[in-house]
Amino acid sequence: xxxxxxxxxxxxxxxxxxxxxxxxxxxxxxxxxxxxxxxxxxxxxxxxxxxxxxx
Amino acid sequence: xxxxxxxxxxxxxxxxxxxxxxxxxxxxxxxxxxxxxxxxxxxxxxxxxxxxxxxxxxxxxxxxxxxxxxxxxxxxxxxxxxxxxxxxxxxxxxxxxxxxxxxxxxxxxxxxxxxxxxxxxxxxxxxxxxxxxxxxxxxx
Numbered sequence: 001x002x003x004x005x006x007x008x009x010x011x012x013x014x015x016x017x018x019x020x021x022x023x024x025x026x027x028x029x030x031x032x033x034x035x036x037x038x039x040x041x042x043x044x045x046x047x048x049x050x051x052x053x054x055x
Numbered sequence: 056x057x058x059x060x061x062x063x064x065x066x067x068x069x070x071x072x073x074x075x076x077x078x079x080x081x082x083x084x085x086x087x088x089x090x091x092x093x094x095x096x097x098x099x100x101x102x103x104x105x106x107x108x109x110x111x112x113x114x115x116x117x118x119x120x121x122x123x124x125x126x127x128x129x130x131x132x133x134x135x136x137x138x139x140x141x142x143x144x145x146x147x148x149x150x151x152x153x154x155x156x157x158x159x160x161x162x163x164x165x166x167x168x169x170x171x172x173x174x175x176x177x178x179x180x181x182x183x184x185x186x187x188x189x190x191x192x193x194x195x
Contacts, residue, residue, distance in 0.1 A: 009122055009123065035130075
């Protein structure tokens with residue numbers, strides 16, 4: 001499980017702004033949420049796509 | 056089942072709660088009508104249901120801040136990404152038979168924000184069902 005914090009101005013996955021929570025999201029969903037600023041990772045490592053994966 | 060005025064609807068796109076940025080939701084599920092009529096004494100037509108086309112159209116207020124409407128929706132459209140959407144009539148009470156939640160995997164095939172001088176910045180976004188499960192109402 002990864003610990004996240006809601007950093008965006010609106011709730012994310014039923015967690016309110018500023019709230020920390022544990023969850024397990026798939027790589028793409030986590031990446032989108034972090035990049036748009038909805039959440040940050042408090043504890044755990046960010047899942048990233050392999051750089052050498054051809055498009 | 057009582058009548059209601061829409062006040063407390065819950066709208067989530069890609070797990071982001073966009074309820075306060077949405078002001079209307081319209082679900083449409085249409086099955087193609089296939090004519091399978093044969094010769095008959097009355098001349099009546101006979102139909103079977105064909106493929107199902109499902110969309111949810113949501114009218115959003117244009118908002119361009121971090122984690123708001125545009126930053127949530129545009130990357131989904133631009134990158135041809137599918138996401139899960141949720142809508143239920145009352146976001147303050149749990150999902151149940153009297154408060155069913157529409158959910159499914161969707162994609163945004165067209166995206167067209169805009170603005171008119173002096174008017175509230177709003178635009179409609181159509182979410183099209185994007186997997187074989189389609190969009191459906193769940194009660195638990």
